[in-house]
Amino acid sequence: MPYLGETAALITASLWGVTSIAFTEASLRVGSLTVNISRLIFAAVLLSLTILLFGLDINLTHKQMFFLGMSGIIGLVFGDGFLFAGFQYVGARISMLVMSLVPPISTLLAFLFLGEIISVWSILGIIVTLFGVFIVVIEKQADPKFHPKNKTKGVFYCFLGALGQAVALIFAKNAFVEGDINGFVATWYRIVPSLIFFYPMVYFFGKVKNPIRVFSKDRTALKQVMFGSVVGPYLGITFSLIAVANTYVGIASTIMSTTPIVMLPMVVLYYKQKLSLISIVGALVAVVGVGILFLK
Numbered sequence: 001m002p003y004l005g006e007t008a009a010l011i012t013a014s015l016w017g018v019t020s021i022a023f024t025e026a027s028l029r030v031g032s033l034t035v036n037i038s039r040l041i042f043a044a045v046l047l048s049l050t051i052l053l054f055g056l057d058i059n060l061t062h063k064q065m066f067f068l069g070m071s072g073i074i075g076l077v078f079g080d081g082f083l084f085a086g087f088q089y090v091g092a093r094i095s096m097l098v099m100s101l102v103p104p105i106s107t108l109l110a111f112l113f114l115g116e117i118i119s120v121w122s123i124l125g126i127i128v129t130l131f132g133v134f135i136v137v138i139e140k141q142a143d144p145k146f147h148p149k150n151k152t153k154g155v156f157y158c159f160l161g162a163l164g165q166a167v168a169l170i171f172a173k174n175a176f177v178e179g180d181i182n183g184f185v186a187t188w189y190r191i192v193p194s195l196i197f198f199y200p201m202v203y204f205f206g207k208v209k210n211p212i213r214v215f216s217k218d219r220t221a222l223k224q225v226m227f228g229s230v231v232g233p234y235l236g237i238t239f240s241l242i243a244v245a246n247t248y249v250g251i252a253s254t255i256m257s258t259t260p261i262v263m264l265p266m267v268v269l270y271y272k273q274k275l276s277l278i279s280i281v282g283a284l285v286a287v288v289g290v291g292i293l294f295l296k
Helices: 004-030 032-054 062-099 102-113 120-139 148-178 183-204 211-217 219-246 249-256 259-271 277-293
Strands: none
Touching (some): 004 219, 004 259, 004 277, 032 062, 032 183, 062 120, 062 183, 102 148, 148 183, 148 219, 183 219, 211 219
């Protein structure tokens, strides 16, 4: 299918826009750590059922399992862990701005470790897309729900999250270089090792709360996490892996970084906010940038 990777990346951006709002709201209610672990558990169950229902082949090479496992631990445990902390301090919109640093970081890493060389048009598309994203997010006023003094800490956490995601993409790409992998199977191999590594670690340090007790007191947070788990870890990560497998890492991550643009209509519908002219212009610039990427 032509432009399969680019199309999957656009779908991923939309899914991450939805899940970022859901997880932000849930993190404010029950804490980022509880949300992070719970969404991995929900996603692992959904992926296991999907693999069993459709009889998907889970036999991979040892290298593929290693690369996907490392991608999951680095991206889902550390990367998303810092991102979720950022959600609590600065909200979804600023967090997504900082996460737009993933494309240049991943492109540099892909050049250094995978030998990927992309065209001048693709480089131009990356620059234009990121410029559009920056216009939209920087213009937006700060959310009154988040205290200004926490902004520096929140932005730093999000930067660490972006770094984790960029490194995770490189590991995932290495797995697909070894051979074809079904998207759902690849996601399962990322999430399960993450849980095996993550849960004992936080349990040992006494940082995790009993999710049953937490969610029994807050059913709204439970619904938000369950919904976000389907949209994000289950569908979003799967489509992101399809994107990485079928186009250059830098191009895939750039298109996926348009999440703040995709979030604009969501913000209007969910938060009842009005869009400014600058937001609309920034969205158009980002769309032009994505269009240039399709000319690669």
